[in-house]
Amino acid sequence: MHIEQYLDATYLKTAEQAKISKKENKAIVEQYIHEAIDYNFKLIMIRPEFVSLAKEMMLNTVSKVCIGTVIDFPKGDKSTAFKLVEAKKAIQDGADDLDFVLDYEAFKRGEIDLVKEQVLACTKLGLEHHKIVKWIIEVAALNNHQIVQLCALIKNVVIAHFKESSYESVFVKSSTGFYETKDGSPNGATIESVKLMLENAFPLPVKAAGGVRNYQEAVAMIKLGVKRIGTSSAKTIVDGNESNSMY
Template sequence: MDIKNYLDSTYLKTPEQAGLSAAENTKIVTSCIQEAIDERFKLIMIRPDQVRLAKEMIVKARSKVTIGTVISFPEGVDSLEQKLAEAQEAIDNGADDLDFVCNYKAFIEGDLETVKTEVLEGTRLGLQHNKIVKWIIEVAALTEKQIIQLCSLIKKVAVSNFKEELYHTVYVKSSTGFYVTENNLPNGATIPAIIMMLENGSPLSIKAAGGVRTYEDAVEMIKLGVKRIGTSSAKAIASGAESDSTY
């Protein structure tokens, strides 16, 4: 199976997180973008301040690689106004996919209206500009019941407010890859979590992010019904090697 069209090649570290200078970190981002172009991955997923760079490189290369970025990353606690402003700037800079971090903390606290409103307005903004919109729910922070409930909430908002032909452009995504778990437990896409997401998020699309480290892992996710896979080791996975990355 050629899985490259499923792979969102990802680099989301800030210079501080990577222990690098801004220039050194940008060099890594540039290398990741070039690799995505050379390998013909589906998408390069980077932070908002790097979208313009990716757009310039992809246009120059006449590549079909698309550009994704994260909104309110990694905790998702920004206000609706902040999220929409960040998303609009990413759109203006050339992003194709907007991966919003859902305010899962508000959801856990029972503030469902905040979550419903941001899902509605964030999705509306993206779809109005013909973008793909993904909602990161951070499965490692949720119980099984909460995974089911949050997927169902996102699905209900989308199905109630947007046309059926757009459902496939709205995703529920498993993880930021930055959530710190206790006892080194998985912080991203596990088979049980993905199955729950597929069962309760359909007809929306599902993206598995975090923890997919081998070609076999990726194929298994695809066979389950996942439409995208987020990974910082896209080249290794596509070539059949095993990644030691945590994302």
């Protein structure tokens, strides 16, 4: 198993969140990009402001590692128009994958038409530019019934409006890794939540993000059927070690 080709090596902290200077934070981003190139990970996932930096580094090394970024991160509560503007800029800067945070709170409030409009408009933009689109549903903010409903909603929008050949380019993704749970429960992918996603998002692929910290856990997710794993511990996983990272 070439596990590195399932891994989206991820670093999404701001300097403020990491409690370091912007210069130091940029150095960490560069380190993650170098590791992605050295280990031939599927993708490097970074914040939008670093996409052009990653693109330059990939070109300089003639690397085939893809570049991903997050849109309307981490809460997903901005308008569809905001999401589209941010996504267009990421595309211009060289992003290959666009991981949109769905407005899951609007979904929970019953604003279904708004959510459908968001999924349709943003997916259309991504596919028109031949990008991979991922929808982050934030499983830790949802109960099991809501996970099922939201996966089905995304799937149904995609099936209704796009060709079957596009399905493999639209993922449902578990988590941002930044959601704060009140009871200390996992804020990322769990076996239970991923099973629900796989069952109800099909034929769309699933990305398990957050909580995968070692090789065994990564293999278990892949055996369940996920096509991508988002983790800040990609190097640790491939090296066969254990990470204490929360993402």
